[in-house]
Amino acid sequence: MDKLRRIWIIASNTFRESVRDKILYNIVFVAVALSIFSIVLGEWSVFDRAHVIKAITLSLMSLSGLLISVFVGISLVQKEIQGRTVLTLLSKPLHRAEFIIGKYLGLLGVMGTHLTLLTGVFFVILWGTGSQPEFLLLKAVYLIFWEMAIVIAVAMLFSSFSTPVLSSLFTLGVYAAGHLTDQLLAQVRFVKQVVASEVVQQNSQLMEFMAVWAHRLLPGLYRYNISQQVIHHLPIPELYFFWSTLYAIGYVGILLSVASWWFGRRDFL
Amino acid sequence: MIQIEALSKTYRTGFLMKPKQALLSIDLKVSEGEIFGFIGPNGAGKSTTIKILTGLLRPSSGKVSVMGSSPQDPRSREKLGFLPEHPYFYDYLTGHELLKFYGSLSGVRGKLLEERIDWALTLLHANHDWVHRRLRTYSKGMMQRMGLAQAILSKPKLLILDEPMSGLDPLGRKDVREAILALNREGCTIFYSSHVLADVEAISHRVAMIVEGRIVKQGTVEQVTGGEGSEYTVRTSTGLPAALLIPGVRAILPQEFMCDSPVARDQLITACLSNGVGVERIENNRPSLEEVLTREVAKDGANG
Numbered sequence: 001m002d003k004l005r006r007i008w009i010i011a012s013n014t015f016r017e018s019v020r021d022k023i024l025y026n027i028v029f030v031a032v033a034l035s036i037f038s039i040v041l042g043e044w045s046v047f048d049r050a051h052v053i054k055a056i057t058l059s060l061m062s063l064s065g066l067l068i069s070v071f072v073g074i075s076l077v078q079k080e081i082q083g084r085t086v087l088t089l090l091s092k093p094l095h096r097a098e099f100i101i102g103k104y105l106g107l108l109g110v111m112g113t114h115l116t117l118l119t120g121v122f123f124v125i126l127w128g129t130g131s132q133p134e135f136l137l138l139k140a141v142y143l144i145f146w147e148m149a150i151v152i153a154v155a156m157l158f159s160s161f162s163t164p165v166l167s168s169l170f171t172l173g174v175y176a177a178g179h180l181t182d183q184l185l186a187q188v189r190f191v192k193q194v195v196a197s198e199v200v201q202q203n204s205q206l207m208e209f210m211a212v213w214a215h216r217l218l219p220g221l222y223r224y225n226i227s228q229q230v231i232h233h234l235p236i237p238e239l240y241f242f243w244s245t246l247y248a249i250g251y252v253g254i255l256l257s258v259a260s261w262w263f264g265r266r267d268f269l
Numbered sequence: 270m271i272q273i274e275a276l277s278k279t280y281r282t283g284f285l286m287k288p289k290q291a292l293l294s295i296d297l298k299v300s301e302g303e304i305f306g307f308i309g310p311n312g313a314g315k316s317t318t319i320k321i322l323t324g325l326l327r328p329s330s331g332k333v334s335v336m337g338s339s340p341q342d343p344r345s346r347e348k349l350g351f352l353p354e355h356p357y358f359y360d361y362l363t364g365h366e367l368l369k370f371y372g373s374l375s376g377v378r379g380k381l382l383e384e385r386i387d388w389a390l391t392l393l394h395a396n397h398d399w400v401h402r403r404l405r406t407y408s409k410g411m412m413q414r415m416g417l418a419q420a421i422l423s424k425p426k427l428l429i430l431d432e433p434m435s436g437l438d439p440l441g442r443k444d445v446r447e448a449i450l451a452l453n454r455e456g457c458t459i460f461y462s463s464h465v466l467a468d469v470e471a472i473s474h475r476v477a478m479i480v481e482g483r484i485v486k487q488g489t490v491e492q493v494t495g496g497e498g499s500e501y502t503v504r505t506s507t508g509l510p511a512a513l514l515i516p517g518v519r520a521i522l523p524q525e526f527m528c529d530s531p532v533a534r535d536q537l538i539t540a541c542l543s544n545g546v547g548v549e550r551i552e553n554n555r556p557s558l559e560e561v562l563t564r565e566v567a568k569d570g571a572n573g
Contacts, residue, residue: 002376009373013359020361084357088419091323091351092374093343268325269280 006094007102014076014106019113023071028114031064035121039129050131051231057122058140058227064118065111065148066175073107073155074167077263086268097260104156104256111148115141139241140230146248147224151175153255154219160263177214178221185211219251270427270458271299271322276331278317278482291317293482294331299460299475301426304453306473307462308558310566314482315462316354319431322460323351336427347376350425354432354462356416364400364407364415368422375423382422389418392451394444409436417445421452428452430461434468446472466558478562480569486561494561500554501534502527506547513540527554 018024038056042049077100080086090096119141126133154174158167188211192204223244229236278292292314299305309315320326321333324340338345358367365386372382390397395414404412413436420428433449434442446468449459463469469476470490478486478493486493508523517533518526528534534551541548556564 006374009370013370017359017361084353084355085359087320087325087353088351088356088358088371088416089374090325091346091349091353092371093347093376094374095343265327267280267327268320 003095003098007098007105010094010099010102011105011109014103015109018072018076018107018110021072021075023075024068024110024114027064027067027071028117031060031114031118032121034060035118035125039125042129049129050126053122053125053129053131054137054231055227057118057125058137058144058230061115061118061122061141061144062147062225065114065144066151066172068111068114069107069148069151069155070168070171072110073152074159074164074171076103076107077156077159078164078167081268090268096264097256100156100160100256100260100263104152104252107152108149111152112145115145115148134230136230136233136236139236140226142241143224143226143244146245147221149248150178150219150221150224150251150255153252153259157255157259157262160259161266174218175221178219179225180222181211181215181218181220182222185215220247223247270301270303270336271297271305271460272332272334273297273318273322274332276318276321276333277329278314278321278326279329291482292321292328295479295482295484297477297484297487299458301458302453302456303474304449304459304472305461306469306476307460307479308464308466308469308476308562309462309479310562313479315479316431318479319429319460319462322429323349348423348426350420350423350428352416352420352428352430352433354435356412358404358412358415358419360403360405363403364411367404367415368400368419371419372422377423385422385424386418389421392421392448393417410438410441413437413441413445417448421448421457424455425457428457428459428461430459432463433461434463434465442468466562470558476558478558478565480562480565483569485565485569490558491555494555494558495553499531499556500527500529501531502550502552502554503534503537503541503548504550504552505541506549509541509546510544513537513544513546515540524549 035057038053039049041056042052045052080089089099119138122137123133151171151174155167155171158170162170185208188204188207191200192208195201195204226236228234274296275294276292276296277290277294280289280291281287282289295314295318297318307315307318317326321328322335322340324343324346327341333340335345336348359370362370368386368389369382372378372385377385386400387397390400393414395411395418399407399411404415407415413433417430417433420430433445437445442465449461450472453459473490475487475489476493477484502521503526505524505526509520509526514520514526515533515536517529518537521527526537528537538548538551
C-alpha cells in the first residue's frame, strides 16, 4: 500500500512538472494547428476530405506522442539527475523501481491528456466539416495510447543509463524499427520465395534469421496503427484490441523492470 | 546507529574509466544519541561516505550498516533524514508544496504533516510567510533551511547532514547549530560534515577527520586535538631561577611558562614545588580542530 502511495506521489509530481514544460505546449500547439490545417489539405486532396482528415490527425497523434516521449520523457529522469533533486528523493524510503514507475505513470498521464485533447479537436473538426465521427476512431486512439505507452517505456529505459542525446536517438530508432519489422520480415521471406539463385538463398537464410529476431525483440509498434482499417472501414477482430493491450502491458513491464534494475545499480555522485 | 568497517570506494572516471580511490578502508562508528562531526578538506571523501550511508552510492568493498540495515535497503531510510550538500529542489513548487511532497514520501500525512511543517519551520526560525512563495525566488539561506526542514519532517532517529552551515550567514549558522542541539536533545543522532570547524568543535560529541580517503583521527574533540603536540601554560606565584627551566619549557612572561608536552609540564610542576614556588594556574593550550586538520593535511602531503 505504501509502495503504491509513493508511486502515486512521484507520478502526480511528474505530471505537474511535465504540464509546466514549454516543449510540451509547443508540441501540443503544433499538433492541434496541423490537425486544423488538415481541413485545408482535405479540400485540396483528390481523395475524400474526411479520409484525409482522419489519416492526418491519427498520424499526428502518433507523431506528437513520439515527440513528447522523446523531448519531455527523456529529460524527466535526466533533469532529476543533473539537477541533483534525485539525491534528496532517493534518500527517502523510496525504492528506485518506484521512482522509475512513478515517472513513467506521470508521463503516461500527460500522454493520456494530450491524446484526449487531440481527440476532442479531431471530433470537433469532423463535426465541423459535416462528417460523422465513428466509434472506431476511438479504438484507433486507444491503440495509439498503448503504442505510446511502449514508446515512453523505451525512452525511460534508455534514459536510465544513457545521455539525453543518445537516449533520444535510440528511442527514435526503436520507434522507426518497431513500425518496420513486419515489413522487413515479409520482404525477406518474399525474396527467399521468388528468387531461386543459390547465393540469394544462402544470404536470405541469414537475413531471415536476423529479421525474425528483430521482429521478436523489437516492439511490434506496427500493430498499433490501424488508420487504414479505420478510414476504409475494414473489419478488425475484437480480440485484436485485447491482445494488443496485453502485448503492450507485457512489453512495458519488461522494459520498466530492466530500467529499474539498471537505475538501481547507478551511483549518484 | 552507523557502523562502517573497512569501507572502500573506487570511482571510474573519464573515457578510459581510470580508477580513482575515494575511500581507503575506513572504519567509523556512530552511537545512538551522538552528534558526530565529520571533517576534512575538499575532496577528502566526506560526501562520498555520506552518499554511501544514504544509499546513493554503492561501496566497492567493506561493510556499512545504518540502523541495522544495509543503506541499499529503502527500509534503512524510514527513520533517516538527509540534507545533501548544496540542495536542489523543484523550483516550480512553493516551499510549502515542497515540504508536503517530501513529507508524504517519508510517510507523514494529513494534519500531522501540517503540524510537522509548522514545527520544522519554527525550529529553524524560518519565516512562515515565504513558504508560500516559489522556490526559484529563494535565497541560498532560505533554500538551506528548506533542505533542513524536509530532512526533519519525519522526526528521524538519524539525521545525516552534508555541510548544513553552507551558504548561511552567522545568524543562520547559529539557528542551525541550535536546531541540531534541540533535535539531539529529543533523541536524534546526528552525523554531519562541515567546513565550519569552530561549530564542529562547539557542538560535536565526537569527530572523525578524513584526509585523502583515510580516517586520520577519530574521537572526542579533546582526544582529536589533544595528545602529542599539546602545549600547557603554567603560571607560578613568583619568577623562577633560570636553572629550573628544563628542556621543553620556556618563559613567555616572568611568571608564565610554556611547556611543550605533558611530560615537560609535570617536570616543571615538580621542580616548582620542590623549590617552594607556588603554581597558580595550569592551562592546556590544545590546538584547534583547524590547526590539527591543517597539520594532518600537511603531513599527508609530505608523505606523498
